[in-house]
Structures are given as structure tokens and as C-alpha cells.
Amino acid sequence: xxxxxxxxxxxxxxxxxxxxxxxxxxxxxxxxxxxxxxxxxxxxxxxxxxxxxxxxxxxxxxxxxxxxxxxxxxxxxxxxxxxxxxxxxxxxxxxxxxxxxxxxxxxxxxxxxxxxxxxxxxxxxxxxxxxxxxxxxxxxxxxxxxxxxxxxxxxxxxxxxxxxxxxxxxxxxxxxxxxxxxxxxxxxxxxxxxxxxxxxxxxxxxxxxxxxxxxxxxxxxxxxxxxxxxxxxxxxxxxxxxxxxxxxxxxxxxxxxxxxxxxxxxxxxxxxxxxxxxxxxxxxxxxxxxxxxxxxxxxxxxxxxxxxxxxxxxxxxxxxxxxxxxxxxxxxxxxxxxxxxxxxxxxxxxxxxxxxxxxxxxxxxxxxxxxxxxxxxxxxxxxxxxxxxxxxxxxxxxxxxxxxxxxxxxxxxxxxxxxxxxxxxxxxxxxxxxxxxxxxxxxxxxxxxxxxxxxxxxxxxxxxxxxxxxxxxxxxxxxxxxxxxxxxxxxxxxxxxxxxxxxxxxxxxxxxxxxxxx
DNA sequence: AAAAAAC
Numbered sequence: 428x429x430x431x432x433x434x435x436x437x438x439x440x441x442x443x444x445x446x447x448x449x450x451x452x453x454x455x456x457x458x459x460x461x462x463x464x465x466x467x468x469x470x471x472x473x474x475x476x477x478x479x480x481x482x483x484x485x486x487x488x489x490x491x492x493x494x495x496x497x498x499x500x501x502x503x504x505x506x507x508x509x510x511x512x513x514x515x516x517x518x519x520x521x522x523x524x525x526x527x528x529x530x531x532x533x534x535x536x537x538x539x540x541x542x543x544x545x546x547x548x549x550x551x552x553x554x555x556x557x558x559x560x561x562x563x564x565x566x567x568x569x570x571x572x573x574x575x576x577x578x579x580x581x582x583x584x585x586x587x588x589x590x591x592x593x594x595x596x597x598x599x600x601x602x603x604x605x606x607x608x609x610x611x612x613x614x615x616x617x618x619x620x621x622x623x624x625x626x627x628x629x630x631x632x633x634x635x636x637x638x639x640x641x642x643x644x645x646x647x648x649x650x651x652x653x654x655x656x657x658x659x660x661x662x663x664x665x666x667x668x669x670x671x672x673x674x675x676x677x678x679x680x681x682x683x684x685x686x687x688x689x690x691x692x693x694x695x696x697x698x699x700x701x702x703x704x705x706x707x708x709x710x711x712x713x714x715x716x717x718x719x720x721x722x723x724x725x726x727x728x729x730x731x732x733x734x735x736x737x738x739x740x741x742x743x744x745x746x747x748x749x750x751x752x753x754x755x756x757x758x759x760x761x762x763x764x765x766x767x768x769x770x771x772x773x774x775x776x777x778x779x780x781x782x783x784x785x786x787x788x789x790x791x792x793x794x795x796x797x798x799x800x801x802x803x804x805x806x807x808x809x810x811x812x813x814x815x816x817x818x819x820x821x822x823x824x825x826x827x828x829x830x831x832x833x834x835x836x837x838x839x840x841x842x843x844x845x846x847x848x849x850x851x852x853x854x855x856x857x858x859x860x861x862x863x864x865x866x867x868x869x870x871x872x873x874x875x876x877x878x879x880x881x882x883x884x885x886x887x888x889x890x891x892x893x894x895x896x897x898x899x900x901x902x903x904x905x906x907x908x909x910x911x912x913x914x915x916x917x918x919x920x921x922x923x924x925x926x927x928x929x930x931x932x933x934x935x936x937x938x939x940x941x942x943x944x945x
Numbered sequence: 946a947a948a949a950a951a952c
Contacts, residue, residue, distance in 0.1 A: 543946065545949065545950075546948095546949065546950080547949095547950085572950085572951095573950065573952085574950095574951090574952050577952095594950060594951090595950060595951090596950045596951035596952085597950085597951060597952095598951095599951075600951050600952075601951095621950085627948080627950075628949080631950075631951095719946090719947065719948085720946095720947065720948085721947085721948080742948085743948065743949065743950090749952080765947075768947080768948060768949090769948055769949080770948070770949065772948090790946080790947075790948095909948085
């Protein structure tokens with residue numbers, strides 16, 4: 428495997444970042460297995476049983492620090508294994524009481540690790556991932572979140588659990604009622620930490636943290652970690668080590684290179700038709716369509732069903748049962764289109780999501796990264812298409828600038844002046860029709876790109892830095908489980924994308940050569 | 946301004 432961490436930022440005695448640690452200069456940082464970090468054999472075995480053999484960069488970088496009991500602010504791009512980055516250490520610390528940092532209070536059945544997530548579905552997913560790694564050691568993992576009956580959750584707590592994963596409201600509720608004892612918690616994780624420390628969540632998160640021992644280990648993880656959040660986070664942490672798993676040089680550090688990104692200038696009334704055409708892509712697997720409002724999500728799902736697509740919506744106006752049913756059907760491939768609000772923007776990991784469509788432009792660059800990051804995970808490639816309508820122009824301008832996508836100002840791309848498109852590798856003509864030789868790209872069928880008229884100009888973000896070596900030959904859930912994709916796309920691994928003809932792109936990777944999949 | 950998150 429060619430993936431390797433590029434640098435780790437180490438703290439000085441005050442916990443401040445002091446510089447960059449370059450792995451090549453100090454020997455290998457990515458050993459061949461979890462065992463090399465001293466991870467408990469039964470955890471290693473459970474991981475191996477699910478096809479996970481070698482740690483991803485964020486995991487390799489995090490493990491030694493986390494097992495030492497230190498606080499961590501961990502940042503790695505979408506789909507690169509953050510969940511096990513905290514899941515493995517928190518489990519190891521539960522089963523290995525002699526490790527440094529363990530406070531040696533035997534409290535079987537009392538929660539010793541608490542993971543907090545911003546949505547119920549994510550809490551559920553993370554619970555499952557940790558449970559898999561914990562299975563052979565009999566560590567009990569449970570999810571605590573709202574929208575569901577109290578009784579089963581209370582029953583699980585009564586029976587005894589060592590790891591609790593949940594959303595803030597229900598956790599506080601049950602803790603306040605004395606059903607959830609957080610006084611033995613030794614590890615607290617804020618997943619999607621920048622979101623959890625945002626205004627809407629911060630008061631609840633503070634309450635939860637206050638219920639845990641001050642001596643706890645605190646770990647924050649997210650793909651996006653603004654400096655202001657890091658500064659704020661230090662108030663709740665003890666000399667945190669800031670760990671960033673960044674792609675190799677040449678990468679702008681923002682978007683995932685494996686996600687091919689397109690932007691369409693779209694008139695609101697044309698969006699459904701444009702979407703329908705994109706959904707006819709020949710090599711499309713599962714697709715998530717994002718909207719900014721619950722109403723639009725429901726409406727678009729309806730429109731698509733009317734047109735014969737197997738779609739369902741996922742948003743906060745649905746009952747929890749319906750939400751989970753929609754996600755379950757999507758995971759199982761019973762429907763291949765999920766139309767969601769930003770409830771599904773963060774963390775949700777579904778195999779074989781080949782396309783993400785921003786039916787409504789995301790609010791900011793963080794949301795753009797998280798939404799588009801539902802595809803292109805774990806070494807696979809993906810396609811992200813964003814519709815930008817008149818109202819979105821300023822919004823998109825900010826995203827484009829913040830992420831350095833290199834896409835011309837949307838106000839300019841709206842112009843039909845051909846010079847403005849000369850640098851783009853998708854040629855546009857007066858009619859917006861593409862020449863025959865250029866019709867298939869981004870996994871979109873030729874028909875999809877035809878006849879889109881003024882709104883049909885696709886503007887592809889140039890690849891950053893032309894270095895794709897960091898795309899690991901791995902696949903599967905949380906980036907590491909083996910398994911096949913459906914829907915073809917057996918192509919060769921993309922080479923440096925900056926100098927490749929466009930038509931050779933967009934092939935999903937083959938699955939061979941995985942260091943973890945055999 | 947929207948969405949999320951407890952009852």
C-alpha cells in the first residue's frame with residue numbers, strides 16, 4: 428500500500444503545536460498491523476474477522492497517542508477511517524487496564540467510554556462499527572438516542588454496558604434521571620467535533636462533559652476543524668495533541684481527490700429534469716441527493732418516484748422509524764436514491780455510493796465537504812454534482828473560494844462566452860451540447876449531458892496537484908471492509924489526474940491488491 | 946436561515 432501519513436503535529440509541554448513530524452525522516456509510521464501498536468489480540472482478531480488488517484493513516488497516527496491516554500484532536504478527510512481511529516483505542520483502554528492512563532477503577536457494566544454524535548443515524552452507525560471491533564471481547568456497546576422508546580435503552584443500561592454511543596438530548600435525559608451513570612467514563616469522544624461544539628450543540632455537550640470525570644481522556648474527531656473550534660476545544664481538553672492525516676503534498680488539503688466534482692449552473696425549474704438525467708448514469712451505484720430543506724427533500728423524493736426511480740427521503744420531519752427504514756433500504760440497495768437534508772451530510776457511511784448530488788447548494792464549505800464526502804470513500808472514487816441557482820451564486824462563490832476549487836466564478840460561468848470555459852476540460856458549445864467524443868464523463872451517460880441547454884454546462888473542478896497515490900486499494904465499510912461494488916466500473920486505477928485525458932477518468936477502482944481484504 | 950437534537 429502506498430498510503431502513508433504525511434505528518435503529525437506534536438504538542439509541546441503546554442499542548443501547543445510545535446511543528447511537523449515527517450515520518451520518512453524518522454522511520455515508518457504505518458506498521459503492517461494493529462498488533463504492532465500493542466492493540467489487544469481479541470480486538471485485532473475481531474478487526475481481522477471483518478477484513479480489517481492494516482490501520483489507515485489516521486488510525487496509525489492516533490493509536491500511540493491515544494493508548495498513552497492523551498487527549499487528541501484528530502482531523503482526517505471524509506471516508507478515511509476516523510471511526511476506528513477512536514473506536515480501537517477506546518476499546519483497548521477498556522480491556523487493558525494496565526495501560527498508562529487507565530484509572531484502574533473496576534466498574535464492569537458501567538459506561539467507560541462515551542461517544543457523542545450529531546445525528547441519531549450516525550450514533551447508530553458508530554455503535555455498530557465499535558460493536559464489531561468489540562465482539563470477541565464481550566464488551567457491550569449500546570446506542571442511546573431520541574425518537575425511540577425509552578424501555579429498550581433502559582434495559583440495555585440495566586444489563587450493563589461498557590461503551591455508550593448517543594446523541595446529546597437523550598443522553599442528558601437518561602443521565603439526569605439516574606439511568607445512565609457517567610461517573611466511570613474514562614474516554615469521551617466527540618464525533619463530528621466541530622459540529623458538536625457549534626452553537627446548537629455546545630450547551631448540551633457542556634452538560635454531558637460536566638457529568639464525566641475531569642480526569643477523562645477527551646478525543647475530538649472531524650474532517651473539518653476550523654481554528655476557532657480548536658481554540659474553543661482546548662477549554663475542554665488537557666494538552667491535546669493535534670493530529671492531522673493530510674494527503675500527500677500537492678493536495679490542497681480540502682477536497683478528497685478521489686471525488687470528481689462538477690458544478691452545474693441550474694435554473695430552479697430545470698433541476699428535477701437535470702437530476703433525472705444524472706440519475707440515468709450508466710455506472711451509477713447508490714446516489715444521495717441533498718437538499719437544504721425538509722420540504723424539498725420530501726418533494727424531490729416524490730418527484731423521482733413519479734418518474735419511476737426507487738427513492739426515499741430522509742429528514743427530521745419523519746418519524747425515527749421511517750428515518751431508519753429509509754437508510755436501511757438504501758444500505759440494502761432496495762432503493763438506490765436517498766434524498767436527504769443535511770441530517771445525512773456527516774459521517775454516514777454507505778458502501779457503493781457513487782454519486783452525490785447537491786440539489787440545493789450547501790450552506791458553506793464545511794457542509795460541501797461533508798456532503799460530497801458521502802462518496803469517494805476508502806479508496807473508491809466518486810462523483811459529486813452541485814446545482815447552483817441564482818440565489819446560490821454568492822453562497823457558491825464563498826465555497827469555491829474557501830476550498831480553492833478553481834472553478835470560475837459562477838456569475839461568470841453563467842455567461843455563454845466560450846472564452847470563459849477555455850480552461851475547463853468539458854467543452855461547451857452554444858447549445859450546451861457536448862461533442863460526441865466528450866459525452867461520457869464522470870460516469871454520466873451521454874444522454875444525461877445532452878440538451879441541458881444553458882443550464883447544462885458542467886464545470887469540473889481541476890484536480891489538485893496531480894497526485895492520487897494516496898488512494899488506498901482498500902474498500903468497504905468505514906473504509907476497511909472488503910466487498911464488491913455493483914454496477915461495473917472495472918477500470919484501472921486513476922493515475923495523476925491533472926494530466927490525464929478526461930475520458931479515462933471516472934472509473935471506479937478495482938478491488939485487487941488490498942492489504943486488508945485478503 | 947436551515948437542520949439537528951429530549952419529552
